[in-house]
Amino acid sequence: MGQVKQVQNYDVLSRLNHWLVAALFLAVFVVGFAAFEFMPDGETRGAMIGLHKGLGVVVLILGAWRVFYRLKQGFLAEASTMPRWQEVSAKLVHWLLLAGIILFPVSGMIGSHFGGREVAVMGLFTIPAGPKVEWLSTIGYGVHVPLAYLTLAALLLHVGGALKHHIIDKDATLTRMLGRS
Numbered sequence: 001m002g003q004v005k006q007v008q009n010y011d012v013l014s015r016l017n018h019w020l021v022a023a024l025f026l027a028v029f030v031v032g033f034a035a036f037e038f039m040p041d042g043e044t045r046g047a048m049i050g051l052h053k054g055l056g057v058v059v060l061i062l063g064a065w066r067v068f069y070r071l072k073q074g075f076l077a078e079a080s081t082m083p084r085w086q087e088v089s090a091k092l093v094h095w096l097l098l099a100g101i102i103l104f105p106v107s108g109m110i111g112s113h114f115g116g117r118e119v120a121v122m123g124l125f126t127i128p129a130g131p132k133v134e135w136l137s138t139i140g141y142g143v144h145v146p147l148a149y150l151t152l153a154a155l156l157l158h159v160g161g162a163l164k165h166h167i168i169d170k171d172a173t174l175t176r177m178l179g180r181s
């Protein structure tokens, strides 16, 4: 973790990558929780699950590029000095979110594919259903669902941290990701 390069500021591509994938990721996340935890069986729930899976695959496609670009470019140094534990937890959360961008769709696709279900990707193409291999499907969902709760905690820290830097510390953490510094 200590070996990563550090860049001076977020370029346009980094900001576009961050906000586009963040918006799609959050949409898939919220739709997933709503459909699987709160909605009764029916047509609407079925449509939400279809949207969750299709848009999740789009996150993988855009996210693979986004994660590759961050790994290639390295991370930025912190916008201001802060206690070591804050630096470490912010970096840990960034790594967890980067991993989640790949692990969520991949684990969901493994669960679904080997559960014998196809995935229609936003009317663009369809990933055919695989053979039913129960243990592989169980592993896929066994990663997917606990990851959701871990990621929820990480997201609360991430967004809370960004707001804390902006409102309390009044540093450039948020504005430099928005392109205003």
Ligand code: HEM
Pocket: 025, 028, 029, 030, 032, 033, 036, 037, 052, 053, 054, 055, 056, 057, 059, 060, 101, 104, 105, 106, 108, 109, 111, 112, 119, 141, 144, 145, 148
């Ligand atoms: C960015 C991508 C994704 C995110 C953030 C995400 C997130 C979530 C969340 C929050 C849940 C609810 C967990 C719960 O039950 O409490 C969930 C469940 C689920 N997701 Fe995803 N997901 C993603 C991609 C996918 C993909 C690509 C597929 C399949 C192709 C998929 C299939 C499923 C299924 C089948 C469940 C229900 C699992 C179960 O209850 O056993 N997800 N996902």
Ligand code: HEM
Pocket: 014, 018, 021, 022, 023, 025, 026, 070, 076, 077, 078, 079, 094, 095, 097, 098, 101, 155, 158, 159, 162, 173, 174, 175, 177
């Ligand atoms: C409203 C929601 C969000 C806000 C306000 C927000 C804010 C920020 C800010 C201000 C930074 C810069 C931190 C720094 O330079 O030290 C950042 C970086 C980052 N954010 Fe977010 N973020 C949000 C959602 C997300 C989501 C949903 C993800 C993951 C899917 C994510 C993943 C990352 C990662 C990995 C970084 C590290 C730099 C990079 O690779 O772009 N963020 N975020």
